[in-house]
Amino acid sequence: MTRITSVSLRRVLDSRGNPTVEADVLTESGGFGRAAAPSGASTGEYEAIELPPTEAIAAARRHAVPRLVNEVHAGNQREVDAALRAADGSENFSEIGANSAVAISMAAAKAGADVLGAPLYQHLGGAFRGDNFPTPLGNVIGGGEHAKEATNIQEFLAAPVGAPSVSEAVFANAKVHARASEILDERDVPAAKGDEGAWAPAVSDADAFEIMAEAVSDIEDELGFEIRFGLDIAASEMFEDGVYHYGDETKTTDEQIDYVAEMVDEYDLVYVEDPLDENDYEGFAELTERVGDRTLICGDDLFVTNVDRLSDGIDVGAANSILIKPNQIGTLTDAFDAVELASRNGMDAVISHRSGETEDTTIAHLAVATDAPFIKTGTVQGERTAKLNELIRIADDAV
Numbered sequence: 001m002t003r004i005t006s007v008s009l010r011r012v013l014d015s016r017g018n019p020t021v022e023a024d025v026l027t028e029s030g031g032f033g034r035a036a037a038p039s040g041a042s043t044g045e046y047e048a049i050e051l052p053p054t055e056a057i058a059a060a061r062r063h064a065v066p067r068l069v070n071e072v073h074a075g076n077q078r079e080v081d082a083a084l085r086a087a088d089g090s091e092n093f094s095e096i097g098a099n100s101a102v103a104i105s106m107a108a109a110k111a112g113a114d115v116l117g118a119p120l121y122q123h124l125g126g127a128f129r130g131d132n133f134p135t136p137l138g139n140v141i142g143g144g145e146h147a148k149e150a151t152n153i154q155e156f157l158a159a160p161v162g163a164p165s166v167s168e169a170v171f172a173n174a175k176v177h178a179r180a181s182e183i184l185d186e187r188d189v190p191a192a193k194g195d196e197g198a199w200a201p202a203v204s205d206a207d208a209f210e211i212m213a214e215a216v217s218d219i220e221d222e223l224g225f226e227i228r229f230g231l232d233i234a235a236s237e238m239f240e241d242g243v244y245h246y247g248d249e250t251k252t253t254d255e256q257i258d259y260v261a262e263m264v265d266e267y268d269l270v271y272v273e274d275p276l277d278e279n280d281y282e283g284f285a286e287l288t289e290r291v292g293d294r295t296l297i298c299g300d301d302l303f304v305t306n307v308d309r310l311s312d313g314i315d316v317g318a319a320n321s322i323l324i325k326p327n328q329i330g331t332l333t334d335a336f337d338a339v340e341l342a343s344r345n346g347m348d349a350v351i352s353h354r355s356g357e358t359e360d361t362t363i364a365h366l367a368v369a370t371d372a373p374f375i376k377t378g379t380v381q382g383e384r385t386a387k388l389n390e391l392i393r394i395a396d397d398a399v
C-alpha cells in the first residue's frame with residue numbers, strides 16, 4: 001500500500017527569498033506527502049552538502065527517483081533513506097544534494113503517515129512515544145550571521161520551562177518578543193529583524209543579556225510560571241586565527257570558557273548552543289564539566305546531526321545535548337539514529353529549524369515523536385509560526 005509510485009521535485013521560495021527544493025511523494029494507494037528543505041546561514045563545516053536547487057533536483061531525478069519509484073515503501077523509512085544513500089553514493093550527499101535528499105525523505109514519511117491515516121508524529125514516534133511535549137526555544141534577540149550590525153552572539157532564546165502547556169509556552173515566547181521590543185523602544189534603540197524574526201538591534205552582547213533578562217522576568221511575573229533563557233553563540237562564526245572575535249575585542253579559548261560559565265551563572269541560562277568552535281571537542285568538554293550540571297551545553301555545528309561526530313563527542317564528554325537538523329545530515333533515518341545514540345548516552349536531543357525555512361512543519365512532528373525536551377523554531381514570522389501552530393495542533397490532537 002505504501003509503495004512509492006511517484007516522486008516529483010520543484011523549486012520553491014524559502015523565507016530569505018532563495019530557491020529551495022520541495023518534494024511530492026505519492027504511493028500506490030493514494031498516500032501523499034509534501035516537504036521542503038530548509039537552509040542554513042551559519043552552517044557547520046561538516047554538514048551534508050546543499051547543492052544549488054536546480055542541480056540538486058536534476059541529480060535527484062537522474063539518480064534517486066528511479067531507485068524510489070516502484071522500488072521502496074513510504075511506510076518503511078529506513079528503506080526509503082537507504083535508497084537515497086545508495087543513489088547518492090557519497091558520504092555527505094554531494095551528488096544529489098542534502099536538500100533533495102531531506103525533502104524526499106520527509107515527504108516520504110508524510111506519505112507513509114497518510115496511507116496509515118495517522119498524524120506524522122504518531123507514525124514516526126509510534127505507540128510508545130510517551131506524552132511529553134517540547135518546550136519551544138524562542139529567538140528574541142539576535143545577530144551574528146542572521147543580522148549584520150547586531151549582537152555578536154547569534155541568538156538569545158526565551159525558554160518558558162514552567163509553562164503548563166505547549167500553547168501557553170508558545171504565547172509566552174511571543175510576549176517576551178513583544179516585551180523586548182518595548183524595552184528597546186524605552187532605550188531609544190531602533191531594531192530591525194533578523195532572518196528568524198528576532199530583533200536585531202545594534203546593542204552590545206552585555207546589553208542584550210540585560211534586555212533579555214528584563215523581558216523574561218516581566219513576562220514571568222505577568223504569566224506566573226517560570227521562564228528562563230538560553231543562547232546560541234554560534235562560536236564557529238566568531239573563531240578566527242585561534243581566538244573568538246567580539247567586534248574589536250577578542251577572547252582566547254580559556255577566556256571564552258570563563259565568559260560562558262560566568263553568563264550561565266549570572267543569568268541562570270538553561271541552554272547554551274555552540275559556545276566554542278566546531279573543532280574544539282576539548283573546550284566543549286571543559287565547559288560541560290564546569291556547568292553541565294545546571295545547563296544544557298548543546299552541539300550544533302560541533303555534531304551536525306552526525307553519529308560519527310556525536311560518538312567522538314561522547315568519548316570525551318563534549319556537551320550534554322545535541323541539536324538535530326535533518327538537513328544537516330540528509331535523511332530522517334540519520335536524524336533518528338543521532339537522537340537514539342544521544343539518548344542512549346544520557347544526552348538530550350533538541351530539534352531545530354534553520355534560518356532559511358519554508359512553511360513545512362515536519363520538525364514539529366519530529367520533536368514530539370522523539371520526545372525532545374526543546375524545539376528551536378523561532379517565535380514569530382510565518383515560517384516559524386507554521387511550526388509553532390502545528391505544535392499546538394499536535395498537543396490538541398494527542399490528548
Ligand SMILES: O=C(O)[C@@H](CO)OP(=O)(O)O
Nearest residue numbers: 040041042043353354355
Ligand atoms: O545556528 C543555528 O542553530 C541555526 C538555526 O537557528 O542557524 P542556521 O540555520 O543559519 O545554521
Ligand SMILES: [Mg+2]
Nearest residue numbers: 232234273300
Ligand atoms: Mg546553532
